[in-house]
Amino acid sequence: MTDPYNHTFPPARILGIESSCDETAAAVIENGRMILSSVVASQVDIHVKYGGVFPEIASRQHVLTIYGVIEQALQQAHLSLPDLDAIAVTRGPGLAGSLVVGVNAAKGLVLATGLPLIGVNHLEGHIYSAWAHGADVPNPPLPPEFPLMALLVSGGHTELNLVTDHLKYQRLGATLDDAAGEAFDKVARLLGLPYPGGPSIQMAAEQGNPHAFNFPRARLDGTWNFSFSGLKTSVLRLIQKYEEEGKRLPVEDMAASFQAAVVDVLLTKTLKAAEAHGCKSILVAGGVSANRALRTAFLAQQQIPVSIPPFSLTTDNAAMIATAGYYRFVLGQRDSLDMDVLPTWPLS
Ligand SMILES: Nc1ncnc2c1ncn2[C@@H]1O[C@H](COP(=O)(O)OP(=O)(O)OP(=O)(O)O)[C@@H](O)[C@H]1O
Ligand SMILES: [Mg+2]
Numbered sequence: 001m002t003d004p005y006n007h008t009f010p011p012a013r014i015l016g017i018e019s020s021c022d023e024t025a026a027a028v029i030e031n032g033r034m035i036l037s038s039v040v041a042s043q044v045d046i047h048v049k050y051g052g053v054f055p056e057i058a059s060r061q062h063v064l065t066i067y068g069v070i071e072q073a074l075q076q077a078h079l080s081l082p083d084l085d086a087i088a089v090t091r092g093p094g095l096a097g098s099l100v101v102g103v104n105a106a107k108g109l110v111l112a113t114g115l116p117l118i119g120v121n122h123l124e125g126h127i128y129s130a131w132a133h134g135a136d137v138p139n140p141p142l143p144p145e146f147p148l149m150a151l152l153v154s155g156g157h158t159e160l161n162l163v164t165d166h167l168k169y170q171r172l173g174a175t176l177d178d179a180a181g182e183a184f185d186k187v188a189r190l191l192g193l194p195y196p197g198g199p200s201i202q203m204a205a206e207q208g209n210p211h212a213f214n215f216p217r218a219r220l221d222g223t224w225n226f227s228f229s230g231l232k233t234s235v236l237r238l239i240q241k242y243e244e245e246g247k248r249l250p251v252e253d254m255a256a257s258f259q260a261a262v263v264d265v266l267l268t269k270t271l272k273a274a275e276a277h278g279c280k281s282i283l284v285a286g287g288v289s290a291n292r293a294l295r296t297a298f299l300a301q302q303q304i305p306v307s308i309p310p311f312s313l314t315t316d317n318a319a320m321i322a323t324a325g326y327y328r329f330v331l332g333q334r335d336s337l338d339m340d341v342l343p344t345w346p347l348s
Contacts, residue, residue, distance in 0.1 A: 009330045012085040013077075015109075016322025017070065019102030020094025020122045021155070022046075022053045024065045025318035026073035028084070032326035033143070035134050037076035038312070038319040041065045044196065051195050052185070059097035066105045073318070081113045088325020091119035091335075092342030093156070099341035107337055117335045118325045122316075123152055123347045126285040127163065128327070129309035129320035144281040144307040149274035151266060152347075153294075154286030155181035158266075160224045160273050161347060163283070166327045169348040172273060173224025180262055180288045183228035187235050187258050191251050201255045202291055208252030210260035210293075213238065217265045224273050231261055263294045267301070274304055282306045290314035 011031050018025040027038040043061050047053050074080060089106035092099055103119075110117045127150050133140035150161045150169075158181075159174035178186065181198055188197025193204060215234050218227040235258055242249050274282050282304055288294065289308050298306045313320055 009327075012326060012329060013079065013083060014118075014322040014325045014329060015070070015073065015084050015087045016120070016318040016320070016325055017066070017087065017089040017102045017106050018122070018125070018316055018318040018321045019062045019066060019098050019105075020090045020092070021098060021316060022058045022061075023316040024062045024069050025316065025321075026066075026070040027318035027322050028073055028077040028079060029132060029319055029322035029326055032323055032330070033131055033133060033140070035132050035319045036079065037073045038317055039069050039072045039076065040317050041069050048195050051189060053095070055095045055097055058095060059101055062098055062101035066101055070105065070109070081109065081115070084113075084115055086116040086118050086325065086329045088118040088120050088322050088328065090122045090125065090321050091339065092122065092345035094122055094343060096341055096343040099343060103339065103341050107339075110337065116329065117337065117339060118328045118333055119335045119339050120321050120324045120328060121345055121347055122321070123157060124167070124169070124324045125320035126152055126154060127161070127283060128324035129285050129313040129317070130283050130307040132309070132313055132319045132323045134310075141307065144283045144305070147277065147279050148281045148283050149270060149277060149279040150283045150285065151270045152286045153180045153266060153284065153288035155179060155185070157286065158226050158228075159347075160270065162273075162277050162279070167331060171346065171348045172277075173226070175226040175228060176220075177227050177229035178232060180226070180228060180266065181286070183232055183262065184288065186232055187255075190232075190236055190239055191249065191254060193251070193255070198288060198291060201259055202293070204252050204255035205259040205293065206256075208250070208254070208256030210256040212250065212253035213257035215257050215261040217261050219265070219268075224269065226265065226269065228262065231258065259291070259293050263291070263297050266294065267297050270298075271301065271303060279304065284308045285314070287315040
């Protein structure tokens, strides 16, 4: 099998399993790109009353759903276990009690079948979501070209990674405080918008004026780091001012102005980093890459080609884990049954 950039890799079908946070997911990927199935059981309705993920409940829920989700993924792909070449599973980073459920399920299947076990980094999974496409997509977009600048923006991470080739990552910078997704979630709570905050802020923002408030942008020039805590504090101060004055909160304008500040910083810094490192493409991935304003801003610039995964692959899923697992598999990685979870595993 040859990819559009003349890398040649063998054909393989990989089952991916993901359980790092509050989504239980399984998927089958063929040849590192084509999604034969992708099943995601979200726990969002269970955690909504806590306003965030309750770790103990998340791991119990994974235990209840994981085998059903795996079975469904195999059924939808019209395959059974002997048709597979390997089993890839998220090893970290994530909640230890949640990761253990996926890793143990994968080990059980490996013991029963003798298939190779491949541990995958969840963040690398987000990066590889840009390679995956549905079997029904007639002309899938080309995968991003190396060297690429990967902006990872999710609930737990915001970082810039230079990716020079498959599985070769160099972290250039990261958030010094809140992740972008975390900032969306916290500001949504401050504004009285429902959990999860990202989609709520986006919806409110679409009714508001992004220029209504000039919220601060932490540029942190001379580094590739980010910071969102000052922005969050600035939103809080404004809310307090409105409350002291007994005025109605302009929620939509505040959401739009907050979102514009986040998008501005992410776009400016990523473009600069890509240029500084001679990148041929930019990749934006992770839950926050679902944000419509962010997608529009990145796709509107003309300086450099941008890949953003389809909406369905932006938040946690197993198609991205199986895709990353494919490259680890064909490049020779094999893990043993002693493989443990790595809740704080960095990408590089
Ligand atoms: N449309 C959107 N706009 C902005 N943020 C969004 C949107 N949709 C989802 N998010 C944010 O994405 C985050 C969830 O992303 P993801 O599932 O990748 O995070 P995670 O897996 O919990 O964290 P990590 O990948 O860092 O371990 C949440 O913070 C959520 O608010
Ligand atoms: Mg994630």
